[in-house]
Amino acid sequence: MTKTTSFQMDIRPLFTERDIQGMSRAFNLRSYDDVKKHAGAIYDRIRGIGGAVMPPPPPKGEGPWQQSRIELFAKWMADGFQP
Numbered sequence: 001m002t003k004t005t006s007f008q009m010d011i012r013p014l015f016t017e018r019d020i021q022g023m024s025r026a027f028n029l030r031s032y033d034d035v036k037k038h039a040g041a042i043y044d045r046i047r048g049i050g051g052a053v054m055p056p057p058p059p060k061g062e063g064p065w066q067q068s069r070i071e072l073f074a075k076w077m078a079d080g081f082q083p
């Protein structure tokens with residue numbers, strides 16, 4: 001079993017300043033509570049489910065995440081949303 005993930009160590013660093021600013025009208029990607037609350041929808045959109053893939057490709061964003069990052073986000077959910 002690999003180590004437990006946490007928001008502060010593993011998830012928060014995945015979001016760039018651009019991501020945080022770009023999504024600030026909907027939720028705060030800096031905030032544990034907000035990311036936990038919207039985790040299901042975020043997990044869908046980083047896989048391009050339910051709408052345009054997030055982050056958007058250039059010039060709007062830095063483009064879709066690598067599979068390994070998507071899996072890290074899934075593991076954080078499976079680990080029980082550790083802060």
Ligand code: HEM
Nearest residue numbers: 015018019022023038041042045046054055056060061062
């Ligand atoms: C529930 C999940 C999400 C929804 C419904 C959502 C929805 C949207 C929408 C509607 C836009 C505007 C697109 C446009 O202007 O054409 C947008 C922009 C953007 N989103 Fe998301 N998003 C989600 C999650 C995320 C996540 C997790 C990230 C980063 C990892 C992200 C990064 C961005 C960026 C960088 C932009 C561009 C902002 C700009 O135009 O400057 N989004 N998102």
